[in-house]
Amino acid sequence: MKKISLSETDTLQFAKEFSNTLKGDEIIALWGTLGMGKTVFARGIIQSLLGKKEEVPSPTFTLLQTYNTPKGEVFHFDFYRLKSPDEAYEIGIEDAFESGICLIEWPEKIGSLLPKNTINVYFEMTSKGRQISIGEKK
Numbered sequence: 001m002k003k004i005s006l007s008e009t010d011t012l013q014f015a016k017e018f019s020n021t022l023k024g025d026e027i028i029a030l031w032g033t034l035g036m037g038k039t040v041f042a043r044g045i046i047q048s049l050l051g052k053k054e055e056v057p058s059p060t061f062t063l064l065q066t067y068n069t070p071k072g073e074v075f076h077f078d079f080y081r082l083k084s085p086d087e088a089y090e091i092g093i094e095d096a097f098e099s100g101i102c103l104i105e106w107p108e109k110i111g112s113l114l115p116k117n118t119i120n121v122y123f124e125m126t127s128k129g130r131q132i133s134i135g136e137k138k
């Protein structure tokens with residue numbers, strides 16, 4: 001799946017379409033630089049799964065926000081401020097991997113901890129606008 005997103009609304013809509021493909025046990029790594037729309041995309045998935053416009057704050061400072069949805073628990077991580085991969089263990093990343101849908105911003109911070117079956121989503125700026133590609137390496 002690939003999309004050129006020209007607005008926050010485009011990204012929310014694409015996230016909603018993607019959320020319809022989720023079963024409840026996926027690990028999703030959101031790759032891209034600051035301000036590219038990773039949190040907006042995660043918000044779209046979570047709001048779509050919840051079926052309502054609940055507030056979905058960025059986990060920049062808390063590192064983790066969790067939600068109970070009809071497809072199970074959703075773990076929204078933001079590892080921008082992570083000091084070491086050990087800290088990810090401390091906040092329970094291994095349990096999260098086994099317990100529901102994981103949305104991970106700044107996955108590069110946990111390097112080799114990412115499981116092999118991780119779904120990679122890439123956010124990048126192109127001449128046509130922001131491009132979101134799911135499951136394809138650049």
Ligand SMILES: Nc1ncnc2c1ncn2[C@@H]1O[C@H](COP(=O)(O)OP(=O)(O)O)[C@@H](O)[C@H]1O
Nearest residue numbers: 005006007008011034035036037038039040130
């Ligand atoms: N096409 C787009 N998709 C998502 N966000 C966009 C888009 N165009 C502009 N924006 C703005 O860019 C910002 C993206 O912020 P955010 O999702 O927090 O980024 P990140 O989590 O990748 O650092 C928001 O303020 C949003 O309104």
Ligand SMILES: [Mg+2]
Nearest residue numbers: 038039058105
């Ligand atoms: Mg973010």
